[in-house]
Amino acid sequence: MIENRWQDAEAQMFQDDAGSDPAARALALRVYSSRLIGAEPDLVMHGGGNTSLKLTMRDLYGDPMEVICIKGSGTDLARIDARGMPAVRLDPLRRLRTLAVVSDADMVNTLRANLVDTTAPNPSVETLLHAYLPQTYVNHTHATPMLVLANLPEAAEAVRELFGERLALVDYVRPGFELGRRTAQAFEAHPEAEGLLLLHHGHVTWGDDARAAYERVLAHANLVEDWLAQRRPAPLKPSAALPAPKRAATLAALRGALAADLPVDAPMPVLVARDDSAMMAFLARADLSDLASRGVATPDHVIRIKGQPLHLTAANVAGGTEAIGAKVTAFAEAYTAYFETQAPRFAQRPEMVSPMPALAWIDGVGLVGIGEDAARARIAADLGVQNTRVMADAEAVGGYRPIGAADLFDMEYWPLERAKLGTAKAPSLQGRVVLITGGAGAIGLATAQAFAARGATIFLVDRDPDALERGLAGLGPDHAGVTADITQTGEPARAVEACMLRFGGLDILVNNAGAAINGDVATLPQETLRAAFELNFFSHFAFSQAAVAVFRAQGRGGQILFNVSKQAVNPGKGFAAYGLPKATTFFLLRQLALELGAEGVRVNGINADRIRSGLLTPEMIAARAAARGVDEATYLGGNLLRREVEARHVGEAFVALALSERTTGHVITVDGGNIEAALR
Numbered sequence: 001m002i003e004n005r006w007q008d009a010e011a012q013m014f015q016d017d018a019g020s021d022p023a024a025r026a027l028a029l030r031v032y033s034s035r036l037i038g039a040e041p042d043l044v045m046h047g048g049g050n051t052s053l054k055l056t057m058r059d060l061y062g063d064p065m066e067v068i069c070i071k072g073s074g075t076d077l078a079r080i081d082a083r084g085m086p087a088v089r090l091d092p093l094r095r096l097r098t099l100a101v102v103s104d105a106d107m108v109n110t111l112r113a114n115l116v117d118t119t120a121p122n123p124s125v126e127t128l129l130h131a132y133l134p135q136t137y138v139n140h141t142h143a144t145p146m147l148v149l150a151n152l153p154e155a156a157e158a159v160r161e162l163f164g165e166r167l168a169l170v171d172y173v174r175p176g177f178e179l180g181r182r183t184a185q186a187f188e189a190h191p192e193a194e195g196l197l198l199l200h201h202g203h204v205t206w207g208d209d210a211r212a213a214y215e216r217v218l219a220h221a222n223l224v225e226d227w228l229a230q231r232r233p234a235p236l237k238p239s240a241a242l243p244a245p246k247r248a249a250t251l252a253a254l255r256g257a258l259a260a261d262l263p264v265d266a267p268m269p270v271l272v273a274r275d276d277s278a279m280m281a282f283l284a285r286a287d288l289s290d291l292a293s294r295g296v297a298t299p300d301h302v303i304r305i306k307g308q309p310l311h312l313t314a315a316n317v318a319g320g321t322e323a324i325g326a327k328v329t330a331f332a333e334a335y336t337a338y339f340e341t342q343a344p345r346f347a348q349r350p351e352m353v354s355p356m357p358a359l360a361w362i363d364g365v366g367l368v369g370i371g372e373d374a375a376r377a378r379i380a381a382d383l384g385v386q387n388t389r390v391m392a393d394a395e396a397v398g399g400y401r402p403i404g405a406a407d408l409f410d411m412e413y414w415p416l417e418r419a420k421l422g423t424a425k426a427p428s429l430q431g432r433v434v435l436i437t438g439g440a441g442a443i444g445l446a447t448a449q450a451f452a453a454r455g456a457t458i459f460l461v462d463r464d465p466d467a468l469e470r471g472l473a474g475l476g477p478d479h480a481g482v483t484a485d486i487t488q489t490g491e492p493a494r495a496v497e498a499c500m501l502r503f504g505g506l507d508i509l510v511n512n513a514g515a516a517i518n519g520d521v522a523t524l525p526q527e528t529l530r531a532a533f534e535l536n537f538f539s540h541f542a543f544s545q546a547a548v549a550v551f552r553a554q555g556r557g558g559q560i561l562f563n564v565s566k567q568a569v570n571p572g573k574g575f576a577a578y579g580l581p582k583a584t585t586f587f588l589l590r591q592l593a594l595e596l597g598a599e600g601v602r603v604n605g606i607n608a609d610r611i612r613s614g615l616l617t618p619e620m621i622a623a624r625a626a627a628r629g630v631d632e633a634t635y636l637g638g639n640l641l642r643r644e645v646e647a648r649h650v651g652e653a654f655v656a657l658a659l660s661e662r663t664t665g666h667v668i669t670v671d672g673g674n675i676e677a678a679l680r
């Protein structure tokens with residue numbers, strides 16, 4: 001059941017914030033109720049659906065004008081504000097309806113030309129659908145239960161049984177002028193109706209006030225949900241999840257296969273899996289191959305998840321890299337054939353998008369969203385999950401019959417739909433999955449931020465759960481991490497596996513964790529030295545081995561970056577327990593660069609010094625400054641540049657190495673200049 005989130009106190013707050021103008025107060029309630037719809041994934045997700053309000057405003061001369069405030073194209077209802085609901089003059093839109101045909105270009109131009117604020121975002125491509133209905137508050141959603149109804153072969157019978165005459169039907173047509181016209185005709189033929197079912201697409205309903213309109217969305221959706229719940233068969237026994245290492249290896253093989261045809265340095269997609277028991281029960285169905293061929297529950301999903309998922313059976317998964325690669329190739333060939341069949345219908349031949357899947361159903365693994373970055377992979381997974389739920393319910397009550405290939409193609413290559421994806425240039429590290437050890441420390445986090453700022457997907461490993469949580473919160477959504485004591489045998493491999501299960505693989509390992517232990521070499525306890533080696537050398541060694549295994553499974557190279565130290569070549573008094581493992585790590589860097597170069601794996605490092613809150617605690621800074629007879633600022637700026645070196649400078653240097661596509665076996669010094677401590 002979809003919960004009613006309306007709260008009078010909240011609604012009042014929205015109105016109070018809007019001031020005394022009645023139009024602004026009505027719009028405030030429209031924004032509030034739009035957000036309530038946006039908050040419920042079973043109503044709309046990720047920019048889907050749209051809401052509107054008709055009202056009378058005063059123009060510059062004080063004359064009244066009728067406008068429709070409509071969601072901006074692609075705006076997310078969950079976060080919408082008044083600015084996201086541009087006002088468009090209604091009369092010119094109504095007049096448009098007197099024309100027999102209106103092209104997309106003319107429709108968009110008329111919408112823009114009649115914006116009250118010419119700097120407002122583009123009104124939704126479904127504006128006319130709202131404009132041609134007379135009601136004040138109109139809501140259009142892709143509610144999960146309504147999508148089940150909309151895709152039944154006998155939808156009309158089911159609607160009559162459930163709603164009588166209260167819900168009128170609108171045959172499928174792509175959004176735009178024609179859908180607006182047909183919607184109006186359907187309502188005018190059934191003026192007693194309180195909503196419309198857009199076949200193969202979604203639901204429209206309305207009300208005279210914001211609350212009534214919102215509650216009608218819920219009432220309709222919940223009526224259908226009740227009906228479905230009574231007919232829903234007992235869930236199948238979930239398909240058994242494969243052991244974690246096999247799942248991780250399957251994802252890495254898929255990731256590599258998806259990028260196999262891309263240029264050598266191009267990023268691989270990020271994968272986000274869903275494997276809860278409901279999803280695994282869906283994957284236990286006997287009719288998966290058939291369902292995988294049917295299509296999407298509502299057409300605007302097609303630009304994010306394509307018409308079909310890649311379906312990997314147990315046999316495909318057991319077949320490993322080769323079998324998975326063959327299935328991916330077959331998918332791409334089938335997509336290309338679909339494109340070649342459909343594209344000639346377009347007056348202007350569109351350019352084919354990547355023929356690779358955006359969604360995979362994998363036996364024993366789960367449903368996998370595929371995207372250029374983790375956010376897009378998550379969106380694909382969310383939509384993919386909703387589609388599987390619609391399919392399962394529809395099959396239980398008559399069948400799942402979405403739109404066919406031609407309608408799907410018209411939507412997939414509709415320029416107004418593609419515009420929702422944006423045209424921003426991809427950031428330089430988009431799609432790169434970066435694992436950082438000691439990730440919640442000063443240098444680790446600064447490095448994470450530097451990579452994230454270039455679009456990378458971050459996986460932090462740290463032993464401190466609180467610091468990890470804070471660090472991840474600072475990075476924002478779509479990054480992840482795990483706590484681990486990486487000095488323990490098996491923990492580095494476990495952390496790398498967790499990263500693979502979360503994002504499908506790994507591209508850049510940053511071996512950053514480290515700690516300095518003081519003590520003269522003559523009296524240093526052996527256990528102290530061994531412990532120092534566990535952290536400052538063996539953890540890096542183990543992480544590197546685990547990373548190389550992933551790189552090989554993906555088959556497209558990779559990178560390992562080390563936080564080295566001047567101690568590696570310049571012994572410091574009392575720093576044997578730090579310098580010895582660092583020297584070994586420095587050697588490891590060069591050895592790995594030598595051995596892995598032919599596989600396209602680059603190995604580089606940073607030599608940083610005097611970083612506040614890195615290895616240097618405030619006490620150490622105070623003590624060292626005092627020992628040199630200078631103040632702290634002078635101590636920290638004690639380099640050729642006379643400027644303090646900050647953690648962010650180290651992060652930027654790691655990024656510089658990551659972007660230097662033909663550099664390996666190299667160490668960048670980030671110490672403000674110190675000729676005496678130069679590495680060579």
Ligand SMILES: [Zn+2]
Nearest residue numbers: 049140201202
């Ligand atoms: Zn829609």
